[in-house]
Amino acid sequence: MKEPELAEVRRELVALLGESKVLSSKSDLLPYTKDTYRIRFEDDHRYFPDLAVLPETTSEVQGIVKIAARRRMPIIPKGGGSNRTGMLVPIHGGILLDTIKMKRVVEINKPNLYVTVQPGITLKELDEQLADHGLWLTQEQGSLKIATVGGSISTSGFSRFHQKYGVIADRVMSLEVVLADGSVLRTGPKVLYTSTGYRLLQLFIAAEGTLGIITEATLRVEPLPEARDVVLAFYDDFWGANDAAQKLMASGVVFSGAEAYEGHGMERLGAPKGKTSLVYVIFHGTKGEVEADTAFVKRIVEDTHGHLAEHEVALTFLTSYTQQWCGARALTGFEDVITTYVPMERMREFYDRLWNVIAPKYGLEALPGEKLGLDVGRYRMAGGRYWLPKGDRAWERYQEAVHEIAELATSLGGSIQSCHGVGIQHRENIALEYSDVAIETMRSIKKLLDPDNIMNPGKKIPSKK
Amino acid sequence: MTSGTTSMLETAEACAKCRCGCCKDQCPMYSEIIEESISPKGRNLLIRAVCNGILEPDERAVRIAYSCLLCRRDEFDCSAGLKNAEAAEAFREYLVDRGVPLLSQHEPLVKSLENYGNPWQESRAARKRWAREIKGKKAIPGKTEVLFYVGCTFALDRSLQESPKALAHLMELAGEEYGLLLEDELCCGSTAKRIGQRTLFEKLRKENESRIRGISAKTVVTACAGCYKTLKQDYPGLAKDTKLLHSSEYLWRLVSSGKLNFKKTNMRVTYHDPCHLGRHAEVYDDPRRILKAVPGLRLIEMKNSKEKARCCGGGAGVKTAYPEISAKAALRRLEEAKRTGADAVVTTCPFCVQTLRAAAEASSSRMRVLELSVFLDELAVPRSKEARQ
Numbered sequence: 001m002k003e004p005e006l007a008e009v010r011r012e013l014v015a016l017l018g019e020s021k022v023l024s025s026k027s028d029l030l031p032y033t034k035d036t037y038r039i040r041f042e043d044d045h046r047y048f049p050d051l052a053v054l055p056e057t058t059s060e061v062q063g064i065v066k067i068a069a070r071r072r073m074p075i076i077p078k079g080g081g082s083n084r085t086g087m088l089v090p091i092h093g094g095i096l097l098d099t100i101k102m103k104r105v106v107e108i109n110k111p112n113l114y115v116t117v118q119p120g121i122t123l124k125e126l127d128e129q130l131a132d133h134g135l136w137l138t139q140e141q142g143s144l145k146i147a148t149v150g151g152s153i154s155t156s157g158f159s160r161f162h163q164k165y166g167v168i169a170d171r172v173m174s175l176e177v178v179l180a181d182g183s184v185l186r187t188g189p190k191v192l193y194t195s196t197g198y199r200l201l202q203l204f205i206a207a208e209g210t211l212g213i214i215t216e217a218t219l220r221v222e223p224l225p226e227a228r229d230v231v232l233a234f235y236d237d238f239w240g241a242n243d244a245a246q247k248l249m250a251s252g253v254v255f256s257g258a259e260a261y262e263g264h265g266m267e268r269l270g271a272p273k274g275k276t277s278l279v280y281v282i283f284h285g286t287k288g289e290v291e292a293d294t295a296f297v298k299r300i301v302e303d304t305h306g307h308l309a310e311h312e313v314a315l316t317f318l319t320s321y322t323q324q325w326c327g328a329r330a331l332t333g334f335e336d337v338i339t340t341y342v343p344m345e346r347m348r349e350f351y352d353r354l355w356n357v358i359a360p361k362y363g364l365e366a367l368p369g370e371k372l373g374l375d376v377g378r379y380r381m382a383g384g385r386y387w388l389p390k391g392d393r394a395w396e397r398y399q400e401a402v403h404e405i406a407e408l409a410t411s412l413g414g415s416i417q418s419c420h421g422v423g424i425q426h427r428e429n430i431a432l433e434y435s436d437v438a439i440e441t442m443r444s445i446k447k448l449l450d451p452d453n454i455m456n457p458g459k460k461i462p463s464k465k
Numbered sequence: 466m467t468s469g470t471t472s473m474l475e476t477a478e479a480c481a482k483c484r485c486g487c488c489k490d491q492c493p494m495y496s497e498i499i500e501e502s503i504s505p506k507g508r509n510l511l512i513r514a515v516c517n518g519i520l521e522p523d524e525r526a527v528r529i530a531y532s533c534l535l536c537r538r539d540e541f542d543c544s545a546g547l548k549n550a551e552a553a554e555a556f557r558e559y560l561v562d563r564g565v566p567l568l569s570q571h572e573p574l575v576k577s578l579e580n581y582g583n584p585w586q587e588s589r590a591a592r593k594r595w596a597r598e599i600k601g602k603k604a605i606p607g608k609t610e611v612l613f614y615v616g617c618t619f620a621l622d623r624s625l626q627e628s629p630k631a632l633a634h635l636m637e638l639a640g641e642e643y644g645l646l647l648e649d650e651l652c653c654g655s656t657a658k659r660i661g662q663r664t665l666f667e668k669l670r671k672e673n674e675s676r677i678r679g680i681s682a683k684t685v686v687t688a689c690a691g692c693y694k695t696l697k698q699d700y701p702g703l704a705k706d707t708k709l710l711h712s713s714e715y716l717w718r719l720v721s722s723g724k725l726n727f728k729k730t731n732m733r734v735t736y737h738d739p740c741h742l743g744r745h746a747e748v749y750d751d752p753r754r755i756l757k758a759v760p761g762l763r764l765i766e767m768k769n770s771k772e773k774a775r776c777c778g779g780g781a782g783v784k785t786a787y788p789e790i791s792a793k794a795a796l797r798r799l800e801e802a803k804r805t806g807a808d809a810v811v812t813t814c815p816f817c818v819q820t821l822r823a824a825a826e827a828s829s830s831r832m833r834v835l836e837l838s839v840f841l842d843e844l845a846v847p848r849s850k851e852a853r854q
Contacts, residue, residue, distance in 0.1 A: 023500070025525035030510045031501035036484045044481065045519050054500065081501065082486050101499050124490065145490035145542065330485035330544030 001050055001073065001093065009067060009095075013053055016063040021101075023052040032078070032096045037086035037425060038336050038388060040395050047089050049076065049096035056101045058176060058184060058215040065213065066182040068095050072452045077209035079151020080122060082143045084337070085423025087155065087208045091458045097213060099150050106216065108133050114173055114190060116218045119150025135221045138165035140322075141419075142330075150214045156206035158339075158419035161256040163377030164284065165222065167419075169205045176216035177204055180450040190218040203445065208421050209456040211449045225284035231297045232314035233306035234275035238262040238372040239348065241277040244304040245376040246344060248281065253296050254289070256282045261373035261383075270313040279306065279376070280318065334388045335367060336398075340409035341418040342382040347374065350382055353408055362401035363389035381418045382409075406432055422460045431462050473555035474516055476547045480509035488539035488549065491769070493776045493794040494532050494783070503532045505539045505549035512556050522565055530556055531568055534783050534794070535659055536740040536776035554781075557661025570786040571660050578665060582651040582672075583617040593647035595619075595626040599633040604644025604680045611636075611643040612682035614696070616689035617652050618815035624822075625815050631842035632688055632712050638845055639724035643686070649676055655695040660782040666699075674700055677707070684708045686715045688838065690742035690814035691780075697746060711742055713813050713837055717751040720758050727844040729761040734840075735807040736764060737798065737821065738774040739814030752813055752837055759844055765805040775801065779816030795824035802832060809833035811840050 001009070013022045023029060029048050050073075055061045068075050074094025081088060090096055102120035109115070110133055117126060123137060124145050130136050139159040141147055147157060149168075156169045165171075174190045187201035188194060203211055235241040241260040248258060258281040266275050281297050283290045301308050309317070331337060342350045351372055359366065370385035389397040406416040406429040416426050416433055431439060442461050446453070488505040489495045495504040502511065502525075511529050514520040522530075535550040543549065561567075567575060577586040595615070604612050613636070615629045636643050654669035677685060677696075685707050687693040693711040697704045710718075719725040736756060742748045749771045756764045769775050778784065778794025799821055802810040810832060812818060822834040 023502075025523055026514075026520050027511055027523055027526040027529055028500070028502045030514055030520070031504075031507045034484070045514065080486060082484075098501065100501070103499075122490070143485070146486045330483050330487065332479070332483045332485075332545040334482065 001071075005071065006050055009071065009073065010051060012067045013051065013064065016067070017053060017055060017060055021054040021056075023054070028052065029096075031081070032088070032090065032098070035081055035083040035086065035088040036331055037084055037089060037423060038331070038334070038398070039086065039089065047091055048093070049090040050093045052096040052098055054098050054101045058178065061097065061178045061213055061215050062182045062184060064095065064097060065178050065180065068454055069181060069452065072454055074454050074457050075213070076456050077150070077154070077213045079119065079148035079154065080143060080146035082146045083151070083155060083423060084331070084420045085417070085425040087421050087423035087456070087459055089424060091424065094454075099148065099213075102150075102215070105129050108135070110135065113221050113223075114218055115221050116190065116216060117149055118216060119153075119214045120148050123147050123149065123152060130221055131224065134224050136224050137171070137219065138222050139168050139171070149217050149219070153205055153214060153217060154208050155421040156419060158375075158379065158381070159257070160259075161282065161284070162375070162379045163258065164254060164256040167379075168219070171220045172201055172205060172217060173220055174218040175201045175204055175214055177212040178215050179212045180452065180455050184215070185212065192220055206421060208423065208460050210446060210460045211455060213455075225286070227287040227290040228282070228284045229290050229294050230283070230314045230318040231281045231294050231301065232269070232309035232317055233279050233301040234266055234269075234271040234309065235277045235279065235304075235306050236275060238277045240304070240306070241279045242347060242374060244279050244300060244306055245374060247300050247304055248279075248297065248376060249344070251296070251300060253293055253300075254285070255293060255297065255377070256284045258282065258376035259374065260376055262369070262371060264369040269317055270309055272307055275307060277372075280314070280321075281376075282318070335385055336388060336402075338382065338384045338386070338405060339418050339420050340382050340405065341380050341415035342409055343413050344380055346412040346414070347382060350408060350412055350414075354384065354405065358401055358404050358408065359386065362397040362404070363391070364401055379418060380414070402426075403429055424459060427459065428462050470516070470555060470559060472548070473512060473552040473559070476549065476552040477509040477513040477516070479545050479547055480506055480549070481513050483545050485544045487542040487544050490542055491773070491775060492539050493534055493536060493778055493797070494790065496797065497790050497793040498532065502529050505533075505543070505547075505553070508533060508553055508556065509547075509549065512552060516559070522560055522563070527560065527565060527568065530560055531660070531782060531786055532790070533781060534740070534776045534778065535781040537744040538740070538774070538776055540744070541772050554659060554661070558663045561661040561663065568660075568782075568786050571782055574656055574660070574782070574785060575662060575665065578652055578657055578669065582669070583621060584652060584656045585617060585621045587621045590648050592620050592650055595629055596633070596645060596647060599630055600637055601633050601643055601645050603647050604682065606680050609642075609644030609680050609682050611641060611684045611686060612677065612680050613643045613645055614653075614677065614685050614687045614692060615645065615650060616687060616692040616815070618819075619688050620650070622815065622819070625818060625836070627839050628815065628818075628836040629688055631836070632838040634842050635716065635719070635725060635838060635845055638847060639719040640848070641719070641724070644680065644682070646676060646680075651676060653692040653695040654699070655691045656782070658695065658699060659780065670700055674703060677703070682707065684710060684715075686710050686712055688712045690739040690746075691816065694741035694745045711746070711748055711813065713742070713752040713755065714748060716838070716841065717755050720755050724848065725841075726846050726848065727759045727841065728846050730759060730844055731761050732809060733763045733765055733805075733807045734809045734811050735767050735802050735805040736770070737767070737777065737802065737810050737812040737817055738771055739812060739817045740774075740776050740780060742813055743774055744772055752811075755837070755841065756811065759841075765807050767801045767805055769801060777817040777820045779820040784816070784820065791820060792824065792827065795820035796828060799824040799828065799830060799832065803830065807832070809835050809840070811835050811837050813837045
């Protein structure tokens with residue numbers, strides 16, 4: 001955008017929001033040039049937004065959208081900023097609409113077990129406030145300390161307690177959304193179940209800000225559980241742990257979430273020598289429920305020849321694992337993470353091909369102890385971390401590898417991304433997962449709600465060939 | 466390029482690779498201002514861009530540089546284990562070296578340090594006023610074994626002078642001999658160092674270190690957490706040649722050896738860890754051990770304590786440059802203290818006492834904010850004759 005026009009936009013935004021909530025210095029805009037997506041390193045400072053704004057109310061968001069819409073200026077809505085697929089990179093400049101000041105808890109409705117919040121509150125902040133009322137959101141994702149409600153809904157974020165409590169997508173009851181023309185859409189009543197109208201709220205889950213800006217969310221919450229516990233068991237190898245995970249699922253026992261992975265340093269956790277993998281299973285509920293369910297799962301461990309960790313060890317493991325959960329999930333080097341959804345029975349096939357064919361072909365190298373992992377339950381997230389390729393055509397080989405992993409996951413009947421969204425990284429890859437008719441339907445929906453393509457343009461939906 | 470600049474850039478590069486933002490969660494400045502750039506992550510990205518010539522340090526960059534309490538709370542959450550406070554401090558020095566003008570709010574501090582050897586625009590002679598009512602005498606080179614280094618804020622802020630008096634009284638009760646530098650005591654230089662004034666800091670350090678070393682005391686006791694961190698970590702070699710103790714460590718020795726005893730109290734107190742004593746110097750246990758040694762006292766921990774303690778908002782020039790943000794951070798910490806249900810919050814740093822006390826007054830809170838020595842002096846009982854023998 002040319003300078004005089006940008007200055008005019010800035011003047012209008014300052015008139016609407018006040019000087020302190022409109023950022024235009026490059027020093028202030030630096031954090032908005034990129035999220036945690038592994039963009040080309042030399043492109044780190046390439047994509048500055050023209051401006052960033054920090055609204056606090058729905059009407060301020062409306063005003064910003066109207067100012068942008070008049071000029072067909074892109075708007076990139078942002079939550080905590082930890083996205084991994086480039087969803088927040090302002091590739092076409094425009095206004096970065098940062099929701100982090102929209103932190104208000106509008107209503108805590110204890111009898112009906114819901115909370116209505118502005119989108120910028122983090123999951124952790126919300127849980128701290130709910131705890132004073134004996135409630136919790138039940139959502140624990142790797143970016144718990146950073147992820148906002150709006151961002152988490154917009155990427156359909158993960159939760160470690162998915163099996164019992166679902167993920168945030170399952171908890172959304174109603175949304176308020178500012179659309180691309182500045183009008184305010186309420187998706188429906190604040191109820192969990194209704195059979196009236198189209199389920200408009202579903203359009204905005206995992207929409208990555210491409211259809212509108214979530215300005216308020218009503219979410220189902222739960223009473224804080226009376227008891228919580230964990231069972232930890234060690235196995236000779238990952239596939240032994242995987243067998244136990246399958247038996248766990250087939251048994252019908254109720255647990256909050258579970259994970260199986262191959263790691264290193266199992267002895268430090270009290271594992272006998274030679275055990276390379278573990279399964280941990282988390283429980284929440286009434287005291288009686290948790291006691292019965294942990295006893296049941298311990299029998300599964302016995303039946304699957306697992307080595308049960310001492311209870312104290314399991315508790316310590318869970319505490320430290322949870323404390324490190326946020327940090328340990330971060331990508332601290334030139335690395336990336338795989339969060340594909342793979343059907344349980346195709347897991348071995350997936351990993352064999354990933355590490356024995358794709359990785360050597362493109363020069364991916366698994367991080368120690370991050371090669372084989374599985375979220376157990378309704379999620380079938382097959383995880384793994386790898387160092388990015390080095391040397392000639394490193395970036396291109398990385399992109400080719402990501403594409404081939406996407407092909408593999410979809411060919412096995414899974415999904416390219418279980419919880420990190422599409423952003424820039426998978427924009428073209430999602431055509432592998434959806435039919436032409438489905439993609440065209442998505443384009444039609446986008447055109448209907450955002451005819452001028454100002455809402456986070458260049459993300460989510462593949463470009464037209 | 467200095468080693469400080471190199472390590473600052475390494476930190477910034479590592480942060481730029483990660484960008485997770487975990488640092489924001491408990492950053493006291495981010496919590497109040499809520500802007501991405503006012504966080505360790507935002508500052509690291511700025512350091513990288515400025516040092517690599519991508520950006521010129523404009524007025525907003527200076528605001529980002531100085532909107533940090535150097536409290537290190539974020540480092541507890543940092544995924545990459547980065548030393549963000551060190552990088553932030555080095556960046557201030559880098560900006561000063563590049564000729565970026567001093568923040569106007571910091572000018573009086575710097576001028577006062579240059580003219581009077583303290584940041585509070587008080588004469589050098591004013592430094593000994595607090596000591597009129599105590600028995601302590603000027604340290605004698607070669608003879609004084611314990612040197613009590615008071616620090617500018619305790620010595621010169623009238624509302625805080627009860628603390629050095631109380632500590633001196635406790636020493637006297639315990640039968641300890643000690644000496645003072647009185648008007649010869651000079652600022653440790655912490656204020657200058659934290660706002661990037663390296664040259665001024667070095668000048669103060671050299672002069673101060675020579676005066677301290679001149680006494681040849683076996684032990685140097687500091688009352689102020691900031692002085693303690695500075696003497697211990699920013700005066701190379703001093704901690705090796707002299708036993709440096711914070712007053713809480715020194716008092717614990719007196720308590721554990723039976724030289725100090727306390728009467729019973731039914732007070733419930735919570736303890737606030739000053740950043741410079743806690744995260745910077747890792748002294749967490751001695752103040753708590755002392756409090757637990759008071760008969761009847763109930764020590765209740767705050768939700769965020771020890772390495773997780775939130776900063777009071779008083780450090781690194783923030784209180785002077787951005788007093789309204791500092792006040793909000795103090796209020797947030799005071800709220801945490803109030804949630805424990807304690808009658809008083811006890812702490813061991815003059816800045817923490819100032820900021821938390823101001824927050825209590827501003828919010829009409831009944832919670833008492835007490836410096837450890839003052840609190841203990843109210844409860845200390847004279848030793849019995851047998852013990853003295």
